[in-house]
Amino acid sequence: MAVRNKLQIPSVKLGNQGLEVSKLGFGCMTLSGMYNSPLPEEDGIAVIKYAFSKGITFFDTSDFYGPHTNEILLGKALKQLPREKIQIATKFGVKKIGFPQMEVNGSPEYVRSSCEASLKRLDVQYIDLYYQHRVDTKVPIEETVGELKKLVEEGKVKYIGLSDASPDTIRRAHAVHPITALQTEWSLWSREIEDEIIPLCRELGIGIVPYSPLGRGFLAGKGVVENLAANSLLxxxxxxxxxxxxxxxxxxxxxxxxxxxxxxxxxxLALAWVLQQGDDIVPIPGTTKIKNLENNIGSLKVKLTEEELKEISDAVPMEEVAGSISFQNMDHFHWKFANTPPKN
Structure with missing residues (x-):
């Protein structure tokens, strides 16, 4: 039976390199649009400050969100918060979304220029966790991570992450410099990473940061009991x-x-399922509404047994989920599809 305890957001170690974050993070992307209209700046700052007041210290953004405006928004919010108690994650590498592939850049020169620009927009001295947002298959991952390693040595970045990377990419990157976290889509209806990616991350001591842990809102009722916003990319x-x-x-x-x-x-329920997949899991649901933020935080009260977790997993058979996982092709899913036999 599910047990509901008094709420307290614990700090957990993300990966084995020393980074500590709140067990539940906050994805800032939607504050600047994508699935809805951007919030007015003061409202976006208020949401970030409210999340911090509730114990969330891990905030995720990217130079691509906005573009650029999301980092600026988070930077302004940080001016009203204790920087030393907050862990900032941001990303580089996505230059343009196109079809069937997005335009990405992982060259050392782009890594450095992107980092310098993000530091200015965030108006901070260092980035706690810096991810390659999408893998650039035209540039050896060793070159990309080699430049990230230099940024760590210079104190501009504390920890390195990857997003939606294949097993081979993860191993090769980790051999150049320890990878602290892998950010990837993981939810009740997106579970392709469970067979190989998750075991590999645990073998290497890499933390897992699920984005879209509510299936881009679907598992909270978006598109079913709540209509999509008129301008939503969904x-x-x-x-x-x-x-x-x-x-x-x-x-x-x-x-x-x-x-x-x-x-x-x-x-x-959906978020509790993700949270309880392991101590190395830190999901980053995002929202523009305080009531949804409160609802997400409440998932930490829901404690499920192994039998209950299995019952919930079994309620969402992957073969019954209609439609592909994402808008875009990604390094991880190039690998996944290349290694999946066609269905008869």
């Missing part, structure tokens, strides 16, 4: 379109039923 996401969305509504119905059983909301 209209283009395969899982939110037409027949796929109609089929996926059955999955949400099961999540709703289990949430009633465990006396929590669907979002809390």
């Amino acid at each position: 209209d283009m996401h395969p899982r939110f379109q037409g027949e796929n969305l109609d089929k996926n509504k059955a999955i949400f119905s099961r999540i709703e039923g289990l949430a009633r059983k465990y006396q929590c909301t669907p979002a809390q």
Whole structure:
């Protein structure tokens, strides 16, 4: 039976290189749009400050969000918060979203110029966790991480991360400089990383930072009980379109039923499932609404047994999820699809 305890957001070690963060992070992306209209600056700052007041210290952004405006927003919020108690994660590498592939750059020169620009926008002396946002397959990962290593040695970056990288890329990167965290999509309806990526990260001592742990809001009811925003990019996401969305509504119905059983909301159930996959897991759900932020934080109260976690997993069979996982091709999924036999 699910147990609800008094809420306290613990600090956990992310990876084995020394970085400590709050067990629940906050993804800042949607404060600057993408799935909705950007919040006014003062409202975005208020959300960040509220998250910190509730015990969240790990804030995730990227130079691509906005672009640039999300880092500026977080930087302004930091002026009203104790910098030494906050862990900033930002990313470089995505220059433009296109189809079927996004334009990325992992050259050493781009790594350095991007870092310098992010430091200025954030108005900080160092970045706690600096990720390569997407792998540039045109540049050997050794060259990219080699430059990141120099930034660590110079004190501009404390820890290095990768996002949506393949097993081979992770191993090769880690051989140049220890990788602290892998950021990748992981939720009840996106579980492709479980067979090989997660075991590899645990073998190497790399923490796992799931983005979209609520399935871009679907597992909280977006697209089902709550309509998509008129200007949302989710209209283009395969899982939110037409027949796929109609089929996926059955999955949400099961999540709703289990949430009633465990006396929590669907979002809390889905997020609790991710949180309890291991001590090395730090999801970064984002939102523009304080009520949703409170709801997400409440997921930490929901304690599930191994049997209950399995029941929830079994309620969302991957073969029943309609639509591909993402908008874009990524290094990890190039690998995944290349190593998956075609279905008959």
